[in-house]
Amino acid sequence: MGAGPAGLTVGCILRAAGIDCLVLETESREFIEQRPRAGVIEEWAVRGLEQRGLARNLLERAQRHTQCEFRFGGQRHRFSYTELTGHHHYVYPQPLLVTDLVREYADVRGGEIHFGVRDVELHDLDTDRPVVSYTDETGQRQLVHGDFVAGCDGARGVSRAAIPAERARTARHDYGIGWLALLAEAPPSSDCVLFGVHPRGFAGHMARSPEVTRYYLECPPGDDPANWPDDRVWSELQHRLAATGAPPLTEGRLIEKRVLDMHNYVVEPMVFGRLYLAGDAAHLTAPIAAKGMNLALHDAFLLGDALVAYLATGESAGLGDYSEACLGRVWEYQEFSRWLSEVYHGASSGDPYLAGTTLARLRRVFQSPSAGLAFAESYLGKDPAG
């Protein structure tokens, strides 16, 4: 269920082992290949894709990032995480990754995929022959009988709700903060990611390609993008990201402008009978720390490999451990997102005590080698092998 990074990766792993698989997706192929979202991919996740034959284009085209820059108190503070750890980040826009994965799944590995499906329902999940029903593009109702259902249908899908309330717990956290997410047809204004921690609110700058840059502006939750005409966006970005010695941002046409309300959830366990949740269907992390797609890939590697082991040899340990193995990383990333949210938003909280303590926390990252290393490890994400 779902042709996002999680569902397509599981599908590719199953097809590589010759296992029959059907991917159902509510949107069209053109839509999913263009939907702008993530960009930052952790090094271990790229290695995981590479090991499964899914990173050829990514390794050719992705940019490697080795440092980020915080701007606060009118000054620039460079943080070279690769110098501290030997590891780096990749930047590869999510639509390019989804395009690569859908091509590999459907066109190369011969996987079946149906786009534009509606009214998807799950049945008999607690039996060993679960059923999925849906309305296809021609309006016909269809029934699919299978061995397993991978619920990879994202934050707005139906699979999470198919777990009876008494069989799973959903932990939620609402930051009470909004981010105006922007895509600008403008070249990046810095060779690295910028985080502006400013009394007027957080601002972020992230390269997506030589022509396109993602920006974020903290705003009230539920704010209307219509309150943010282009002039106001650019003047606020210039102001919040200003620092001594930093050239002004290169402006351009804004091609995406939407308000994201920052909230997280985690479903535990991520399994009910023969339904296995993966990615945003199971856990949402607001894009504060750029972790959501990385978690989706981590789940997909574990689930794909566990399903292959079970269906090919009857080995069930991977499926048995699946939820716990995913949730360890999920909670670690949730904690880091929360920590980072305080750093980003303390200065603009209106509470001078919070502003003082969170700026002290940020300065410690630059002044204490051990605090710097701890930050770099969380920022880069833990390598499952190391």
Ligand code: RFL
């Ligand atoms: P997706 O990508 O949402 O895919 C789910 C798919 O399921 C389809 N669907 C259904 N299909 C069948 N039946 C149904 N009933 C269905 N209902 C929905 C949907 O159309 C969709 O195609 O989930 P997945 O695979 O779990 O992947 C998760 C990631 O997409 C998400 O976590 C990231 O985009 C989060 N994120 C980031 N993550 C990072 O790791 N690094 C980043 O730099 C980063 N930046 C971001 C982000 C998310 C953002 N937004 C829009 C919230 C930046 C932004 C602005």
